[in-house]
Amino acid sequence: MTVGPARRRGLSAEVADLIREAIFDGRYPPGAALREVELAEALQVSRGPVREAIRVLEVEGLVRAEWHRGATVAALSVQDVAELDSLRGALEALAVRRVVDHASDEDLGRIEKAVDAMDRATTPHEMVRCDIAFHDAVYAAAGHSRLVQAWEAIRSQVHLFLITRVNVSSVGYLEQIRSEHRDLAAALRLGNADGALELFAEHRRHAFDVLTSGN
Structure with missing residues (x-):
């Protein structure tokens, strides 16, 4: 069995870093909406990397995504x-x-x-x-x-x-x-x-x- 070739760090990881930093410096406070279209435009990328980045941040516990509300910065209960x-x-x-x-x-x-x-x-x-x-x-x-x-x-x-x-x-x-x-x-x-x-x-x-x- 062999493994595939390694990939370079993807654009979605860079987008996740930028959104994370925006959360940490207060630009997106807890409860703030993270809209794919707006983020894609601001970061000058397509919506795909933004969507993947939001999933990464959701796994970290920084973002919560609900079908009727979209993605928001997590507000701690x-x-x-x-x-x-x-x-x-x-x-x-x-x-x-x-x-x-x-x-x-x-x-x-x-x-x-x-x-x-x-x-x-x-x-x-x-x-x-x-x-x-x-x-x-x-x-x-x-x-x-x-x-x-x-x-x-x-x-x-x-x-x-x-x-x-x-x-x-x-x-x-x-x-x-x-x-x-x-x-x-x-x-x-x-x-x-x-x-x-x-x-x-x-x-x-x-x-x-x-x-x-x-x-």
Whole structure:
């Protein structure tokens, strides 16, 4: 048995990247319609790659498609928020313990560099990107490939979770996130697993409380 020739990365993947970025920077907020015709015209492509891109983003959990409404940016329900929070907590517990036990000085340096990047964030959406980048660095430092894969499976949804959080309230958000992540990085550097786990749980709890305070 043989396999076919490899294909270069398709146009639909590039379109998915562009739509994803538009969601992440707030141009398409949760609940916004994603109309194939408008997107195809704006991106100067046919509707086929747009349709395929929307399917990719639907698998990621960023988009919801219903026959009577078309495609929209996912708006997280109370159950969505609770499930993402609990799953994120389970993954982070393993990540933190592995970082404390196995991370090199270089790994910890990359985590601290991600914190330093937060000083340059001037908007909530930029800070959300920095927040995600910090957690990317933590999972990378854990040295567990399947854990990284599990994180990547929910990464876009967590990004949407954090965007939804800042849409609810961004008062004091920039400095709060900088301060929290400095403390998280410091706890990992000290090798204090229990203290780091508590700080990571508190960090998640702040976002969860903002999202659920009105429910």
